[in-house]
Amino acid sequence: MIDTTTAANRPDYGQAIEYALDRLRHELPPTLLYHCAWHTEHDVLPAARRLGQLAGLTQNEQGVLEVSAAYHDVGHIHISYGHEAISIKIMAEALPRFGFDPREIERVATMIMATRMPQSPKNELERLLADADMDGLGRTDFLDTSKALWRENTALGRPHQSWAQWLEAQLRFLRSHRYFSAQARALREDGKQHNIAALEGMLRDTRDGSIG
Numbered sequence: 517m518i519d520t521t522t523a524a525n526r527p528d529y530g531q532a533i534e535y536a537l538d539r540l541r542h543e544l545p546p547t548l549l550y551h552c553a554w555h556t557e558h559d560v561l562p563a564a565r566r567l568g569q570l571a572g573l574t575q576n577e578q579g580v581l582e583v584s585a586a587y588h589d590v591g592h593i594h595i596s597y598g599h600e601a602i603s604i605k606i607m608a609e610a611l612p613r614f615g616f617d618p619r620e621i622e623r624v625a626t627m628i629m630a631t632r633m634p635q636s637p638k639n640e641l642e643r644l645l646a647d648a649d650m651d652g653l654g655r656t657d658f659l660d661t662s663k664a665l666w667r668e669n670t671a672l673g674r675p676h677q678s679w680a681q682w683l684e685a686q687l688r689f690l691r692s693h694r695y696f697s698a699q700a701r702a703l704r705e706d707g708k709q710h711n712i713a714a715l716e717g718m719l720r721d722t723r724d725g726s727i728g
Contacts, residue, residue, distance in 0.1 A: 527615035529579035533561070535610055536586040543593045547672055550665035551592045559661075561585045563651035567644045570699040577641060580620065583611070584627040584645050596672060600632045637696055647700035653690060654704025658711045662686055680722045687715040 540553040564585035568578045587610075591602030604625045611621050623641075630642035635650075637643040652661045666682045677685065690712050695701045 526576060527579065527583075527611070527620065529583055529614075532583050532611055532614040532616070533586040535614070536583075536590050536607075539590060539593060539606075545592075547668065548592055548596070549668040549671065550661060551589055551596070551668065555661075556586060556589055559652060560588065560648050563648035564645060566703070567648055567697060567699045570703075571640065571644060571697070573641075573644075580623060580627070581641050581644055584624045584641070585648055587624065588628050588631050588645065588649065600628055603628050635696075640697075643696035644699070647695050647697050647704075650693065650695070651700070651704060653693060653711065654695075654700075654707030656707070658707075659714070680719065683715055683719050683722060687712065687719065690715065 537553065537557050540556055544552060561582060564581050565578070568581045573581065587603055587607040589599065589603060590606050591599030591604075593606070594602050607624055607628065608621050611624065616624075626638075627642050627645050630637040630646050631649045635646040637646045652658055662682075666677070666679070670676060690708060693708070695705060695708075
């Protein structure tokens with residue numbers, strides 16, 4: 517794609533991203549063991565950057581994708597369930613100061629909503645962001661991040677699941693999940709299948725839920 521927007525007319529993507537990351541680093545509650553600042557800064561944001569580059573996005577499209585990744589979970593500062601709407605509110609209040617116009621803000625809002633489960637992306641950028649949010653399903657650290665989410669749910673007072681029950685739920689999720697973009701499938705599908713096999717093996721040895 518050809519990017520015809522001049523640098524002078526572009527929003528300040530870097531400062532917009534840093535604003536979101538700073539709030540995540542300092543304002544998220546300590547009960548968020550999975551949806552912590554690390555998840556956005558070192559998981560979803562790098563995945564979005566990598567997928568966007570592989571997709572050949574323009575500089576503006578890449579910027580919008582990375583900004584959307586930075587803000588997609590910022591609503592967890594205030595609430596976990598339904599955090600996407602709060603993320604959009606925080607984003608819409610912040611981005612004008614970084615040079616984003618209403619059209620760009622609406623674009624980011626629809627991208628954030630595309631990460632809501634069950635994911636329902638409707639265009640290329642939304643597909644890339646949804647896949648970046650699920651990048652960990654195909655990585656070697658999947659079990660570590662899965663355990664963090666299990667413990668986060670307990671800390672938030674959600675119905676308790678034994679470790680074996682959690683593994684069974686994760687296995688069902690991985691089996692039903694699909695990556696939307698060709699780029700994510702190429703990078704992570706094999707790893708996801710490996711993690712499915714690993715979960716199947718663990719469940720054979722963890723039916724009593726004693727691990728964790």
